[in-house]
Amino acid sequence: MPTNCSEFSSGVKSLLPILVGVIPFGLISGIAVIQTNIPATHGMVMSILIFSGAALIVALQLINAGAPALVVLFSALAVNLRFMIYSASLAPHFKRLSAGWKTLLAYLLSDQAYAASILHISESASPEHSCWHFLGSGLTMWTAWQISVGIGMFVGASLPANWSLEFTIPLTFLSLATPAMKDRPTTIAAFIAGAIAVLARGIPFKTGMVIAVLVGIGIGMLIEEWKR
Amino acid sequence: MKIWWIMIGLGLGTFIIRVSFIALFEKWEIPTLLQRALRFIPASVLFALVIPQLLTYNNALDISPSNPRLIAGMLAGLVSWRTKNVMLTILSGMLMLWLLQAFCASP
Numbered sequence: 404m405p406t407n408c409s410e411f412s413s414g415v416k417s418l419l420p421i422l423v424g425v426i427p428f429g430l431i432s433g434i435a436v437i438q439t440n441i442p443a444t445h446g447m448v449m450s451i452l453i454f455s456g457a458a459l460i461v462a463l464q465l466i467n468a469g470a471p472a473l474v475v476l477f478s479a480l481a482v483n484l485r486f487m488i489y490s491a492s493l494a495p496h497f498k499r500l501s502a503g504w505k506t507l508l509a510y511l512l513s514d515q516a517y518a519a520s521i522l523h524i525s526e527s528a529s530p531e532h533s534c535w536h537f538l539g540s541g542l543t544m545w546t547a548w549q550i551s552v553g554i555g556m557f558v559g560a561s562l563p564a565n566w567s568l569e570f571t572i573p574l575t576f577l578s579l580a581t582p583a584m585k586d587r588p589t590t591i592a593a594f595i596a597g598a599i600a601v602l603a604r605g606i607p608f609k610t611g612m613v614i615a616v617l618v619g620i621g622i623g624m625l626i627e628e629w630k631r
Numbered sequence: 632m633k634i635w636w637i638m639i640g641l642g643l644g645t646f647i648i649r650v651s652f653i654a655l656f657e658k659w660e661i662p663t664l665l666q667r668a669l670r671f672i673p674a675s676v677l678f679a680l681v682i683p684q685l686l687t688y689n690n691a692l693d694i695s696p697s698n699p700r701l702i703a704g705m706l707a708g709l710v711s712w713r714t715k716n717v718m719l720t721i722l723s724g725m726l727m728l729w730l731l732q733a734f735c736a737s738p
Binding site: 427448449457461472482489490502506578584595601604616 | 725
């Protein structure tokens with residue numbers, strides 16, 4: 404019979420190998436945050452509030468470009484909508500937990516913790532114990548992420564400006580986008596969104612960005628529909 | 632001041648997305664239309680941000696080999712597509728940019 408403690412430590416252990424990819428990305432994200440001219444304290448508070456690297460950089464970059472709050476919220480929250488899928492997939496297993504547990508585990512939800520724990524949780528017979536597995540993997544991810552972002556910001560602030568490090572921002576987005584381009588419809592949707600963003604870049608308040616994303620998604624869905 | 636409101640909005644919004652099915656609407660399912668749209672969102676948002684940054688140079692559209700960001704970005708895109716490796720993508724893009732800036736210094 405698994406105990407809370409053994410479940411927690413097995414959760415921690417299941418996340419450890421994933422950290423090989425997490426820590427460098429946290430460092431890069433910290434460096435990218437600094438390139439947006441946002442003070443490090445703001446960046447750190449924001450990182451803790453939203454606990455999501457892609458959304459953090461998307462938001463800061465748009466804030467820096469002078470986009471209005473609604474465009475920033477639309478773009479950054481759209482990137483995070485994927486958490487809804489994880490939320491729906493974990494919901495049946497967390498059903499009997501208290502509101503406090505649900506709140507804590509929801510906050511700790513990340514791509515990595517989900518990947519590390521979902522198999523264990525769905526195979527476990529006792530959700531009261533397996534929630535400790537998710538707590539273990541989620542807390543490990545959270546701690547490693549925040550520390551590496553913090554170090555990245557610290558290092559980023561002392562690197563020379565003529566290294567063009569602000570270019571790490573589009574490069575980070577590229578490396579996050581290509582794995583999401585799994586087939587032809589998703590790839591076409593992404594390129595159309597990019598092309599429209601270029602054509603619409605003169606539209607005030609960065610609303611061209613919103614139009615580009617909505618048209619890209621719409622066309623992707625249409626192509627998928629035709630293929631059936 | 633504005634930045635703090637955005638931060639609070641983002642923190643709250645992200646938390647609501649995370650907690651959605653776990654605690655808020657447990658008995659619901661994701662609407663089919665949203666479910667189908669979801670997989671297109673990340674790449675579309677990210678490309679809408681990336682492509683203008685690669686195709687513009689000094690705020691003007693520049694689709695030519697003399698635009699170092701375009702060349703470095705295309706290389707990084709290729710590396711990302713072939714390897715799916717975040718570090719390799721960023722390193723190759725930065726190296727290419729530095730090389731182009733060092734040897735093809737444009738005014």
